[in-house]
Amino acid sequence: MTLDRPRRPRSARAHDAVLTATSALMREDGITAITIDRIAARSGVSTATIYKHWPCKAAIIAEAFGRDTAEVVALPDTGRPIDDLVTYATDLLTHYTSSEGALFAQLLAACATEPQAAPYFHEFFLMPRRAAVEPFWDRAAEAGLTRPGVDAAAATDVLLGALVFRLMSGHGSLSPDEVRKLVDHALHGLLAPAPADPASTGTQPHGRRLRT
Amino acid sequence: MTLDRPRRPRSARAHDAVLTATSALMREDGITAITIDRIAARSGVSTATIYKHWPCKAAIIAEAFGRDTAEVVALPDTGRPIDDLVTYATDLLTHYTSSEGALFAQLLAACATEPQAAPYFHEFFLMPRRAAVEPFWDRAAEAGLTRPGVDAAAATDVLLGALVFRLMSGHGSLSPDEVRKLVDHALHGLLAPAPADPASTGTQPHGRRLRT
């Protein structure tokens, strides 16, 4: 617990210890069971020191969660941007279907409850994730594969949004089928495409294209 | 405080008084400032009685919020379903852009934190709202105006999802332009419509399945 040699450069040590302890606690007992005192006890960092590094509990959690999450879902690169996007989106949502999703939901809840944590969530979770996919969406946009006006920010929010909503409220299924449906809806829209030629059939061929 | 005549049919009286007090408190000071004790003081209902009616604070809030929200946004009916949907979706998201959205976000946070509240959120907020728009989506589906597989549940989640995400995490703008963009993306999809030639990849199915 008390290393001897390099004593003063503690700031970084304490910082790391807190994040590590927080990660451990949140996997073990869930975010709701996390308390500053438990983090302090687990990390060996005193509560006072913790409060010198972060403004509130949710900020710690946001940073810890963001650090852990560094690319849990790989970005494929097959050269077929649309396929890659579909794969990535499906993988991403599927990943948050697991217990990781519950953590994510509780992290978001903490952010909403403690507004001071928002910047931490932004910096340590959202931005890194978005930066990773941004070039991807950019390339897709350049290739004319995305709708006009679609950028990484909007895309992420629309893609994750429905899942977030369901995770938060606990309603709605998160079965693989549902996840695929949500991804499909987000990527291709809720409404039928405006018929290019108004003379087509009422129901149209996309039925085949979309159904699972 | 002590009404005289009809004394025993109090259950309903207490119930209403609590919901009314909760609504008032949540408009005045926000959801985070709500306390069971404050609800008790404001409503004249004792904490013990409150806990006999609801399992936790978030359940009360969910019911109160749901009761208040009964159709704050009107469903237009111009006979042009697509226009109506667009109008409704835009109005809905715009409505949650106001302070009402902050309440909504904190309600969701409370639901995620206290799982016992989820059924209340479901019953008193989500279901009534969804029931209101359901026939609308059904009619649109019958008219072939929605993509196959789109139902009221998925539609609501995808439409509201991005907004919910932004409200919860505090990131992202909620300006009218952004709202319009989110609505547009949700309704029409993130990806550009599939090109006319379907002969792209023979390897995997989702290219065909998904590409509009």
Add this chain to the structure above:
Amino acid sequence: MTLDRPRRPRSARAHDAVLTATSALMREDGITAITIDRIAARSGVSTATIYKHWPCKAAIIAEAFGRDTAEVVALPDTGRPIDDLVTYATDLLTHYTSSEGALFAQLLAACATEPQAAPYFHEFFLMPRRAAVEPFWDRAAEAGLTRPGVDAAAATDVLLGALVFRLMSGHGSLSPDEVRKLVDHALHGLLAPAPADPASTGTQPHGRRLRT
């Protein structure tokens, strides 16, 4: 729980049921665990009815305890009054050394806390007990075996007092030896008998100064 037959002559039935239930509860879980609600549930008598019969919980307990205690310790009658007194006193204190003593202590505590119970304690416990031993002390007094001024009331209080004190505060041993010591001290006094010759101390016969 819901007997049907004899409905009106309830008063006596309810009274008895309450006392019986209270006795049972107090043997099972101790007096501190007794609740009006538990008595009501156990006896099938409603709380409202209970409050019509007794002013407070301690009153019920006092009556129940008194009813149960009817002569648990026998009064010997060997014809040798002093021996009988010694036997009785020792038996009495020994009896209250058991778990019955703890009940007794808690009953007294309840009486001190809820003054309304005192008359019940007096009527249903103290008086019957005292009435039983009174003729005994009277006879002893007539035979000149007790000190002048000693009556049943004072005798009981002095005899039981030390035990009560120890039971209440939890201090002091209640081993057989200690009990015998307390009985001995109470019966024969703390001070050594005044020496036969009154000329011992210059300060005069305290015996006279104090006696009554």
Add this chain to the structure above:
Amino acid sequence: MTLDRPRRPRSARAHDAVLTATSALMREDGITAITIDRIAARSGVSTATIYKHWPCKAAIIAEAFGRDTAEVVALPDTGRPIDDLVTYATDLLTHYTSSEGALFAQLLAACATEPQAAPYFHEFFLMPRRAAVEPFWDRAAEAGLTRPGVDAAAATDVLLGALVFRLMSGHGSLSPDEVRKLVDHALHGLLAPAPADPASTGTQPHGRRLRT
């Protein structure tokens, strides 16, 4: 409420503040009216801190009462031990005849109800009091003025016992005459002194039988 300079040495400050507040409350409204919350409000010490210092309410009261009682009744020292004992005993019982006695009774009741308080009662009230009189009884014993086997503990219990009993149950008079009677009985015994000639009764000298 918020003193500035000497901040951390609060433990003692809080401790004292609680005891002082408790003393005040108990003189003003009686022990039954004491609440942890009232003590907290009066003393400026939070309930949580209070519970870190004492296990229950009765423990606080016991300590506060003991602290206040530090020798309210003086021990005379005339050189005539018997007289001193008589004076002291009478003064002591008389003192507890006042409202102080009611407090004492309720303190004992609290001790019986909350067993965790017993050690506090023992340490802060009983022991100091007993320690004060102990040398006195010892000297009397050495001088052969007390009955064999009488020590400070037994003496205190027998002397106070009857009073305690009457205080607790509310029965029996506590007039000066009665007090004197109780003191007399305790000091000199309930039974008449054994006749000088041991050959009196066939049942053998109970004096010897019982003594020790």
Add this chain to the structure above:
DNA sequence: TCATAAGCGAGACGGTACGTCTCGTCTTGGG
């Protein structure tokens, strides 16, 4: 080199909300 200032662990503290408990009153509805 040594003093100063800062960082730290430990943990007490004030504050506040929690959810439970019990009391004693009250009302309903059935007999």
Add this chain to the structure above:
DNA sequence: CCCAAGACGAGACGTACCGTCTCGCTTATGA
């Protein structure tokens, strides 16, 4: 008219956690 059933207001209870603070020690830097 009485009663069981039990809802209710009141409010104390003991616990939990937060975020601040003080203490006393350790260590890095600047005079």
